[in-house]
């Protein structure tokens with residue numbers, strides 16, 4: 001059996017950037033992807049027709065770390081088609097349907113175990129994103145609430161509710177509004193967030209603003225909290241969202257809420273991240289953050305190596321922050337914005353580090 005210089009877990013932008021760099025530097029590699037397509041994570045999470053932005057995070061400068069992976073405001077379908085054409089043309093080695101189960105350290109290399117096979121590698125890059133959805137945290141059953149927008153047209157003729165205060169939610173609000181507006185449907189798209197402030201990038205805000213100016217019927221619900229999942233007298237699954245609460249002097253409270261059929265609710269309330277997977281693989285994580293709000297974050301060297309020599313972690317899997325360990329052992333929390341730019345840049349740097357170590361070992 002071949003021993004690869006590097007086995008890459010996940011065929012998203014981060015994993016693909018690793019493969020392209022590995023090929024360029026003459027390292028043997030294979031990508032293992034659990035889905036049925038390259039960019040499966042993006043296919044699963046972006047709403048249909050969403051524009052893909054080449055956003056560069058604050059503090060970073062152009063150019064994009066790999067121009068072949070740079071989005072150019074095209075739709076997600078066009079972006080994925082462009083990436084597929086690239087993968088085919090350059091014969092990038094990807095094994096689809098391979099779901100990582102375990103990584104076992106052997107004497108000189110690693111055994112990477114998937115549901116079906118195992119692979120041997122000197123190095124492993126974990127580029128598997130952060131795809132475990134956060135629980136809605138409502139009382140009752142809310143299982144039929146969608147986590148992504150499959151087909152915006154399914155919501156024509158009915159009020160829709162999008163939960164979440166970030167870019168993903170904003171994208172879905174804009175996509176829904178556009179489809180309704182184009183179909184002359186004036187039923188609203190409600191956008192609810194449990195906080196007062198929404199947090200979106202400039203490009204996303206611009207598209208959303210354009211949608212509002214063009215006549216999109218978007219209604220904002222700040223401080224709105226999903227409370228209970230229930231079935232009404234007609235047997236329709238509904239989600240009750242608390243939108244206002246007034247305190248009375250005698251300890252009573254007045255609550256106002258809105259109830260939406262769950263089939264028209266889309267929850268973009270984030271993902272839990274892969275901390276349990278990192279723990280299972282025995283990778284060091286540390287609790288960091290403000291007192292009372294500490295979170296477990298993976299510990300990495302400046303070259304994205306984990307506490308196990310030869311295992312690296314990059315991209316969305318290490319967002320929104322990780323802990324950098326310096327040579328003298330000091331730890332420092334490092335913000336890590338979840339963007340294609342960041343994942344691609346990490347992938348390039350991790351492979352350069354692997355190639356450098358290989359050269360210095362030989």
Ligand SMILES: Cc1cc2nc3c(=O)[nH]c(=O)nc-3n(C[C@H](O)[C@H](O)[C@H](O)COP(=O)(O)OP(=O)(O)OC[C@H]3O[C@@H](n4cnc5c(N)ncnc54)[C@H](O)[C@@H]3O)c2cc1C
Nearest residue numbers: 010012013014034040041053100128129315316338339340
């Ligand atoms: C709705 C939405 C809109 C966004 N819009 C933009 C945008 O316009 N511009 C931008 O720059 N960023 C955007 N982002 C963020 C961007 O998509 C991510 O930063 C980027 O996809 C991260 O790349 P990645 O390779 O680290 O992870 P992913 O893209 O998540 O890829 C991980 C891959 O690993 C696979 N995988 C997972 N587990 C396993 C396993 N156990 N074994 C094998 N394979 C596995 C997954 O199937 C997936 O294909 C958006 C994100 C969302 C959710």
